[in-house]
Amino acid sequence: MKMFTFRSIRTQIMVSTTLLILGLIGAIVTVWVKSEDTLYRQEKLNDAKSISNILSYTYSNELSEENWSQIRLNIDLILRENEDFVYVFVSDNRQDNQIAAASPNEHQNQYIPDIVPLNITKNALKSSEKARISETFILKDIYFADKLRIKRGEPIIEVASDIRTLAGKKLGVLRIGMSLQKVDRAVANAVNQALTVGSVGLAVGWLCAYILARQLSDPVQRLQSSVAQIAGGDLQHRADIDNRTDEIGALATSFNEMSATLQISFSKLQKTLDSFERFVPDKFVSVIAPQGIENIEVGMASTQKMTILFCDIRGYTSMSEAMAPMEIFTFLNDYLACMGKAIDDAGGFIDKYIGDAIMALFDDDSTDCAVKAAILMLEALDKFNYERCLQHEQSPTETRLPHISVGIGIHRGTVVMGTVGFTSRIDSTVIGDAVNIASRIEGLTKQYNCNILITEAVVNSLYNPELLSLRLVDESVKVKGKDQAISIYEVLI
Template structure:
């Protein structure tokens, strides 16, 4: 039976594994990108602090001599050489931190530049060491006609005291450095992390697919095997040679299949044996829902032909034989009589000592007459073998009658038997008894003759047109049939 794709083990495993891998790879990429970003920022700030510190040291003599022209030239040169510099400010602590040199020159003679928040300026002027802070631009910054930063752009300002050789602080150097290089490095790091993540995800998904297939394929093969066994192929075995739990499951499955096959084989043999006791045509009536549902009192009405066969003088024969010889003789005799009945389409209802009761449910009685004639023919061959062994020949009488009977089960819960009930059965038995009186091998009633499809195939001799049998008020006609062209 097909199921939704999402319910398959393979799909569930792949879905769970994919979500796990995506979450894991996503976490790794995020941590990697965040770490790289912080690392780049720390490196740039460290480098910027070193640069500002060296520059402040170099400006110490110029500032002490108030060589403002040279300082401005040096600042412009630094701005040209470093595209990431947004501005450079030099304030003089001796003149209330007035900016006396800057690049761009817009900020000269200001005390608090209008490009950064006031708190950034205060922090830079109060610091006595190299100081770095991330902030944003309050307005556009241009240098030599080119925009170095736009309003609102994030950047880093690094500041350092300008000291004399004696250690006296005489000013402050402030450099604004663009974060674009950091951003580019961070984007590159993120791209690298994402690329590695995608590669890792692809490799992981391939591995997960292989693993899921390795896990689901045996299960699917077990499912196919179970379906084949359910369809009746009990000889099928799951060919899964693994050393894990699935292999153990397949081994247990095959052991179960072998046990089912053995049980089914035993059950099949039991059914075959049961059918020897109860013919198929009986089972169709008494057990329409299966023999496991047989109940007492199940019955059906049928119009059938009843054949009785009995050994003449059996009692005197049995007295001269041991029980074992009698048992062996009966089996040989019943086998001899059984196959003509089966070959002609009839079935044996029961054995009554040495007597045989057979039924024919054809619409015509031709098969029953043919069976009776064949039985007498096979009996002749049977007697020839007995005479060769020095044993006496035997004779049988066969009586046949046709009419309506009831087929069904009788008994009680612990002992049930199948049987045919009706006056037709008794009459067929009485007709068989008349074979001794009229010295005939086969006698049939008028109802049998009237039901023949091909009466011309038989030579029918009227034995008695009006004979009364025991237990019957109405007289019946009886005939003796023969079939000269029938070969055994």
């Protein structure tokens, strides 16, 4: 498996130092915790075994004489004075190991207590000269003197000792359950102490490693940053390595000379790209040339489902005949800028200008943006006409400018976006039956005296048709070149 590597010298030094210190801390914590855990467990176990042996010897006479009241008082006192003790049971071997004395006393007269697993009870009742030690957990909450002594699931150690006569006859079994809470707290304290010491060591080691790494890596990182800035387009940037005279300084000088040459070349290239983007929309390029415009070739195409919008000025021919060529040129630029902004604001892009006509495309899943663009275009046109009228009022000697009205047709369907032409002359285009239908729908706006006409395909693709005011203009109209009739709707404003 390939090892994961770090590019930065500083990172390598820092990571290596950190891993080394963390390894040492981990080893220290492990050994420390294991040692503390063993020490505290052994201490608690010795205490329990000592108390168990003493009590077993003490209760021998009491159990022989069946002095149960005295035994019960004693084990209650033991539980009160030792907070680590969870329970104390004394079972009578003569009564089939029935618990004759218990604290807490609700377990008295039971044969198998329900606070520890069955196998623990079986192990405790076995006959043996030695104490039986079992580590287990509590099966339910235990209360003593109306206070919670231990919660369900917490670990305990049980020590069981036989109660025998001087002659060695087994009379019963003494069982003591001891909580490991203090052991866990002691282990936790040990962990905290180890982590504190380790953290101090890590901080000191990390600081020393950082100082060393910085001395070695700073010049290289600054040069790397300069490379990244130039790669990101900042061709005016120059590397500064504190006037170093070593190999890094020489590398920085060569780098700056290279970046100056690149700046001149890329400046010319950027101007060319900026000009190209004005002729071919960026969204169009991303579809037909996803790998970059430098890879564009004739015949590259992609099938897309899009919404097509056509907009045309009514009476443009007669209007243009009354204007000088330069006036027409100026008027068209002002008009197209006004309408183009509305299309951009709605999320569409202009595919081409056909004289005064505009063909725009919308690649969203719905057609709401296209309809929104048409509404914005009419609003922009009203403002355009108002400004032209205001301009005439301020200069009454000028020829009265005609009022501009347009027709907009919108259709949705599958089109082919691609490049056509030959080796030395390529053009982008959108071809498809949907384009022809959109153009024909725009032509019908004059016939039906509507500003905006949309097809049924557009209506069916709207996400929020309730936000629009639509009127069915013709439910069965045949456009030129199509045998199948379609429904058209007017968008009321």
